Amino acid sequence: MKRKTSKPKIVLVLPAYNAASRLPDFLKKIPRRLFSSIILVDDRSTDNTYELAQEYPFLSVYQTRKNLGYGGNMKQCIMIALKKRARVIVELHPDDEYGTDAIRPAIEKIEGGAGLVLGNRFANRSNPMRSGMFLWKYPFLKLLNGMNNMVLGTRIPDLHQGFRVYGRRFLETARFERNSNDYLFSFEIILQALHHRFKIRSVPVSTHYRGKKRGASLLNCIRYTLQTFQSVLKYLVANMGMYSKQFPKP
Numbered sequence: 001m002k003r004k005t006s007k008p009k010i011v012l013v014l015p016a017y018n019a020a021s022r023l024p025d026f027l028k029k030i031p032r033r034l035f036s037s038i039i040l041v042d043d044r045s046t047d048n049t050y051e052l053a054q055e056y057p058f059l060s061v062y063q064t065r066k067n068l069g070y071g072g073n074m075k076q077c078i079m080i081a082l083k084k085r086a087r088v089i090v091e092l093h094p095d096d097e098y099g100t101d102a103i104r105p106a107i108e109k110i111e112g113g114a115g116l117v118l119g120n121r122f123a124n125r126s127n128p129m130r131s132g133m134f135l136w137k138y139p140f141l142k143l144l145n146g147m148n149n150m151v152l153g154t155r156i157p158d159l160h161q162g163f164r165v166y167g168r169r170f171l172e173t174a175r176f177e178r179n180s181n182d183y184l185f186s187f188e189i190i191l192q193a194l195h196h197r198f199k200i201r202s203v204p205v206s207t208h209y210r211g212k213k214r215g216a217s218l219l220n221c222i223r224y225t226l227q228t229f230q231s232v233l234k235y236l237v238a239n240m241g242m243y244s245k246q247f248p249k250p
Contacts, residue, residue, distance in 0.1 A: 106203045
């Protein structure tokens with residue numbers, strides 16, 4: 001008699017900060033049947049995100065003790081999801097920046113053996129500028145992406161976006177808790193996937209840029225760019241055998 005193979009436990013994590021104005025419309029779009037659990041972690045918002053989220057019975061709502069930043073919030077999201085025995089963890093931002101169209105194909109790639117799946121905003125003709133991204137940011141991102149890929153020896157189409165899906169084995173291997181608490185976390189975890197030789201795949205993802213979410217300021221983009229170069233250097237040094245707590249011996 002054949003054993004029935006159970007489907008992977010899929011958990012959606014929502015790192016939230018000042019998302020109250022968009023949260024109701026965003027939650028209507030989520031394909032809830034895909035997930036065994038939906039976790040929202042509020043990063044000490046200054047609006048009523050935390051209180052509003054508690055009104056939705058299908059959400060498991062948490063709040064950080066203090067504002068941790070995006071990376072710090074994601075660490076909390078991941079640890080909670082792993083404790084809930086997630087096999088696949090989908091990251092989506094509740095400010096409605098990314099569409100839900102990429103969720104199913106990304107999960108399929110994880111189930112097919114990928115450790116990390118990234119959204120690709122540039123896959124379709126309707127590029128991010130048509131959905132509200134600042135005009136100057138598009139060439140900036142393409143240039144940064146090209147430089148990073150050249151140094152890393154990769155061909156990842158969109159390294160610096162916020163839609164990701166993670167496999168449990170990858171997260172149990174990567175020292176993600178050693179990553180930055182700011183937005184650099186999202187790039188460092190890609191480097192960790194490369195360091196531990198997990199498969200990285202991409203799927204097209206739609207975007208919706210409005211208001212402040214149209215993109216970071218030029219100054220912040222420059223700061224982030226310099227940080228990515230520092231992270232790449234740490235990764236390259238580790239690949240030469242000089243391991244660190246963030247990039248330990250594989």
